[in-house]
Amino acid sequence: MAIEKVTKIISSEQKVGQEQIATTIRRKQVAARTRSSGFRMGIRNLSKYQLWKGILDRLVALLALVIVSPLLILIAVIIRLDSPGNPFFHQERVGKDGRRFFIYKFRTMHLDHDDSEYEAFLRRYVGGQVNGDGLKEQAKKKIRRRGPDLRVTRFGTLLRKTNLDEIPQLLNILKGEMSFVGPRPDIPFAVAMYKDHHWERFAITPGITGLWQVSRRKKIPFEAMVRLDMDYIKKQSLFLDIKIILLTVRTVLKGEGS
Numbered sequence: 001m002a003i004e005k006v007t008k009i010i011s012s013e014q015k016v017g018q019e020q021i022a023t024t025i026r027r028k029q030v031a032a033r034t035r036s037s038g039f040r041m042g043i044r045n046l047s048k049y050q051l052w053k054g055i056l057d058r059l060v061a062l063l064a065l066v067i068v069s070p071l072l073i074l075i076a077v078i079i080r081l082d083s084p085g086n087p088f089f090h091q092e093r094v095g096k097d098g099r100r101f102f103i104y105k106f107r108t109m110h111l112d113h114d115d116s117e118y119e120a121f122l123r124r125y126v127g128g129q130v131n132g133d134g135l136k137e138q139a140k141k142k143i144r145r146r147g148p149d150l151r152v153t154r155f156g157t158l159l160r161k162t163n164l165d166e167i168p169q170l171l172n173i174l175k176g177e178m179s180f181v182g183p184r185p186d187i188p189f190a191v192a193m194y195k196d197h198h199w200e201r202f203a204i205t206p207g208i209t210g211l212w213q214v215s216r217r218k219k220i221p222f223e224a225m226v227r228l229d230m231d232y233i234k235k236q237s238l239f240l241d242i243k244i245i246l247l248t249v250r251t252v253l254k255g256e257g258s
Contacts, residue, residue, distance in 0.1 A: 049236065049237065049238070050204065050205070050236075053179065053238075053241070054176065054179070054205065057173050057179050057180055058173060058174055058176070060180070061170045061171075061173035061174050061180075062174060064170055065170050065171075065174070068167060068170075071167075072167060072168070075087070075106055075159070075164060075167075076088070076106070078155055079106060079107055079153070079155060079156075082153050082154055082155040082156075083107075083110055083111075083153045083155075083156075084111070085107060085110075085111045086107060087106060087107055088104060088105070088106060088107060088168060089104070089105045089106065089107040089108075089109075090102040090103065090104050090105075091103055091105070091187065092187065092188055093185035093186060093187060093188075093206070094185055094186055094187070094188055094191045094202065095177055095178070095185045095202065095205065095206045096202055096203070096204060096205045096206065097202060097203075098191075098199070098202055100188065101172070101175075101177045101185075103169060103172055103177075103178070103185060104168035104169055104171050104172060105165050105166060105168055105169065106159055106164065106165040106167065106168060107153075107156070107165075108152055108153060108155075108156030108157075108159050108160050108165050109151045109152055109153065109156060110150070110151060110152075110153060119189060122187075122189065122190045122193075123193065125190075125221075125222050126190055126193045126194065126222050127193070127222075128221060128222060128223060161255060162252060163252050166208055169208050173208075176205075177205075177206075178205060178206050178207060178208060179204075179205045179206070179207045179208075180207055180208055180209065180241070180245065181207045181208075181209055181210055181232075181236075181240075181241040181244050181245065182204055182205055182206050182207025182210055182232070183201040183202070183204070183206050183207065183210055183212075183229040183232070183233070184206060184207065184210060184212065184213075185206035197226075198226055200226075200229075200230060200233075201226055201229040201230065201233070203233055204233055204236070209244060209245065209248040210228070210229065210232060210244060211228040211229070211231065211232045211244060212225045212228050212229065213244075213248055213251065214244055214247035214248055214250075214251055215228060232244075
């Protein structure tokens with residue numbers, strides 16, 4: 001009976017926490033829309049490009065899914081053999097205009113892992129206390145203290161290194177929730193801590209890759225990441241998108257993935 005009561009209390013606290021995050025996001029959505037109206041006026045002339053980009057994104061994503069489908073099946077089978085559980089992972093993210101959706105990835109972690117350290121890092125990262133290296137250094141200390149991060153599966157380490165875990169996001173592109181290039185969608189927990197001007201990065205459809213991913217992202221603090229997103233939104237073009245995709249390929253080949 002005592003265990004059941006504790007379980008109910010924990011479940012109730014988690015639900016309250018999620019409701020508080022949702023309320024905070026809705027409040028900041030309203031404030032950011034008002035504040036960023038001038039910013040959006042400045043990118044209206046790119047609306048035609050965004051329209052054609054969305055159509056091209058879906059066509060390329062459909063073709064890519066057909067081509068890589070044997071690889072998708074192979075990866076899914078290896079994940080199941082490597083660790084028990086669904087080979088696919090989905091997580092709620094915040095995208096264009098604050099709309100929430102589920103992002104798809106290949107699972108790289110064991111089930112029921114503890115996210116408390118990552119959430120603590122996000123608080124410091126969004127708050128400007130650490131740059132993207134913060135989590136990396138935290139992981140190094142853990143390795144020196146008690147061995148490798150046991151949350152990540154053996155095959156998951158390879159998937160992260162090569163960014164192959166991102167391939168299922170082609171489905172998000174087909175659904176119109178994401179693009180190949182754009183600001184990365186963030187998790188609601190982090191977005192609830194955003195300042196009003198941070199919301200401007202949600203002015204366009206989020207992407208699989210972007211300026212942040214090809215700009216030594218692990219060294220960049222959160223405010224600099226937001227500025228890179230703003231630069232992309234203002235300057236976006238087919239040429240810039242192709243350049244970012246080519247730089248992303250180079251980054252992956254050099255083994256500088258997640």
